[in-house]
Amino acid sequence: xxxxxxxxxxxxxxxxxxxxxxxxxxxxxxxxxxxxxxxxxxxxxxxxxxxxxxxxxxxxxxxxxxxxxxxxxxxxxxxxxxxxxxxxxxxxxxxxxxxxxxxxxxxxxxxxxxxxxxxxxxxxxxxxxxxxxxxxxxxxxxxxxxxxxx
Numbered sequence: 001x002x003x004x005x006x007x008x009x010x011x012x013x014x015x016x017x018x019x020x021x022x023x024x025x026x027x028x029x030x031x032x033x034x035x036x037x038x039x040x041x042x043x044x045x046x047x048x049x050x051x052x053x054x055x056x057x058x059x060x061x062x063x064x065x066x067x068x069x070x071x072x073x074x075x076x077x078x079x080x081x082x083x084x085x086x087x088x089x090x091x092x093x094x095x096x097x098x099x100x101x102x103x104x105x106x107x108x109x110x111x112x113x114x115x116x117x118x119x120x121x122x123x124x125x126x127x128x129x130x131x132x133x134x135x136x137x138x139x140x141x142x143x144x145x146x147x148x149x150x
Contacts, residue, residue, distance in 0.1 A: 107148050111141050 022030070092112055099105035136144065 103148060107145065110136060110144050 096105050096109050099108055
């Protein structure tokens, strides 16, 4: 029984020690470790803030690059369309110029749709379309063909 009472007494002493103030050395060690933890946390916060700033700059850069690429693509497309319409106009002009008679040239020109530049200018200016720039309907073409032929 004496061993039981000793172990019980030791437990009581240990419990009492747990509620007592720690020694000066222990307190200094606790304060020092807390200081190190705080310093490390502060350093991590600063690194995180720098990383966030870099991420924002990278996102803005990527947005800007995307806008530039989009503008370049639109410009390439605009140039391609202009080049195509110019080539089509040259071909039409060549076809009209190669007709053996003036009558056939006039007939071909009347049957072809209006030039793209004229129709685009009319649409963008909001002007009313005159009959000559609109092109001819199928019935008008047939009537013109009959008049020119006969």
